[in-house]
Amino acid sequence: MSSVSQSGAAIRLRGLGKSYKSLQVLRDVNLDIAPGEFVTLLGPSGSGKTTTLNLIAGFLAPDHGQIFLDDKDLTAIPAYKRGIGVVFQNYALFPHMTVAENIAYPLQQRKPRMSRDTISSRVAQVLKLVHMGDYAERRTDQLSGGQQQRVALARAVVFEPKLLLLDEPLGALDKRLRESLQMELRRIHRELGVTIIFVTHDQDEALTLSDRIVVFRQGSIEQIGTPEELYDHPRTEFAATFLGDSNIFEGTLAQGRFNCADGHFAPIADQADRPIKLMVRPEKVSVVPGPFDMSALNLTTCAVPVTIEDVVFAGASVRVEAVTASGLKVMARCTGLEHALSVGDKAHFVWAADSSRLIDRTTP
Numbered sequence: 001m002s003s004v005s006q007s008g009a010a011i012r013l014r015g016l017g018k019s020y021k022s023l024q025v026l027r028d029v030n031l032d033i034a035p036g037e038f039v040t041l042l043g044p045s046g047s048g049k050t051t052t053l054n055l056i057a058g059f060l061a062p063d064h065g066q067i068f069l070d071d072k073d074l075t076a077i078p079a080y081k082r083g084i085g086v087v088f089q090n091y092a093l094f095p096h097m098t099v100a101e102n103i104a105y106p107l108q109q110r111k112p113r114m115s116r117d118t119i120s121s122r123v124a125q126v127l128k129l130v131h132m133g134d135y136a137e138r139r140t141d142q143l144s145g146g147q148q149q150r151v152a153l154a155r156a157v158v159f160e161p162k163l164l165l166l167d168e169p170l171g172a173l174d175k176r177l178r179e180s181l182q183m184e185l186r187r188i189h190r191e192l193g194v195t196i197i198f199v200t201h202d203q204d205e206a207l208t209l210s211d212r213i214v215v216f217r218q219g220s221i222e223q224i225g226t227p228e229e230l231y232d233h234p235r236t237e238f239a240a241t242f243l244g245d246s247n248i249f250e251g252t253l254a255q256g257r258f259n260c261a262d263g264h265f266a267p268i269a270d271q272a273d274r275p276i277k278l279m280v281r282p283e284k285v286s287v288v289p290g291p292f293d294m295s296a297l298n299l300t301t302c303a304v305p306v307t308i309e310d311v312v313f314a315g316a317s318v319r320v321e322a323v324t325a326s327g328l329k330v331m332a333r334c335t336g337l338e339h340a341l342s343v344g345d346k347a348h349f350v351w352a353a354d355s356s357r358l359i360d361r362t363t364p
Helices: 049-057 099-108 115-129 143-157 173-192 203-209 227-232 236-241
Strands: 011-020 023-033 038-041 064-069 085-087 161-167 195-200 210-216 220-225 247-254 256-258 274-280 286-289 301-313 318-324 329-334 345-350 357-360
Touching: 011 329, 023 049, 023 220, 038 049, 038 203, 049 161, 049 195, 049 210, 099 115, 099 143, 115 143, 115 173, 161 329, 173 195, 173 203, 195 203, 203 227, 210 227, 210 236, 220 227, 236 247, 236 274, 236 357, 247 286, 247 357, 286 329, 301 329
Parallel strands: 038 195, 038 210, 085 161, 161 195
Antiparallel strands: 011 023, 011 064, 210 220, 247 256, 247 274, 274 357, 286 345, 301 318, 301 345, 318 329
16 A cells, blocks of 8 residues: 555446345346446435445355445345445454554455565555654554544445445434534545445435435435435425425415415426425524515515424524414424513424425335
8 A cells, every 4th residue: 555545446236135034125226337436325224235245345244135345246145255444333443453463464364375564564554644753652542432433434445445335334422523523434435535435324415425315215216316326306295304494385386376374385387286385494494473465575585384383493503393273283494583472472484495405205
């Protein structure tokens, strides 16, 4: 390792399926990942994301489908021959070894055997990469959780893999440390250029780290896109509600109008008449206390009368929880209103029409 940099591999998954007895946990998964991408597999427990990661790593065998690393078919190759770096949630470090010994271990197992000088040089370089150079001789059971995570990452990249798999490696850490290490992962990814596949159920983590996010649901891929695409243009209600908070109104679309008993909705360019749902993110909503002249609304504004149920101070913003006349729970996230609103007050949720997104009711 003359310098701490390397190139990533392209990954292709074709028709992957996996079942445990009668339970199908993965259904016909197809995915293309470009060299050097940071891709996050996001979804609730049991959605198939960890199973997909284990299939790529070789810890599980698919019932059908293929896995390609660049142009090489990995499907029948055992895990130890795939040359993939893996970091687990529990780090799996050897407590009786020092930091340097843990990192050196995968190099010592490789054939042909490396010289001591080569191993020492590589270990020193990755220790520098993860900012752990002063801890080389310390035992891993004497380290904090964040330090152990850095050591596990160093051990996973020391043999220069083209692909790095991370299985919820930050899940056991507290919020502040987790956010700090997210920034470290971004830095290390930029420096190495390695392809990273990251598994998490934490939506904020996915938005922060990813070039693209793959949303899993019930063993299938629900939607793939950049963080911005998924957040601003979810195609299904599941994607909209799993990645961020959302207000979703149910109604019908007729002649370019969204008709819903909850309020006034501006005209919409979509002309296809059908049952539909309309979504707006809470941070796009303004709260107007007291009476509101609905007749004065223009063609670019939506407004829904509500009754305030709670006002919660959340640091940089205030979360306003309310209910519409039909009983629908809705939420706004805004600033400067904590002293202007009280539980039971009448108000209106107001937003620009171009902040609305249509979601087909047939794909909940």
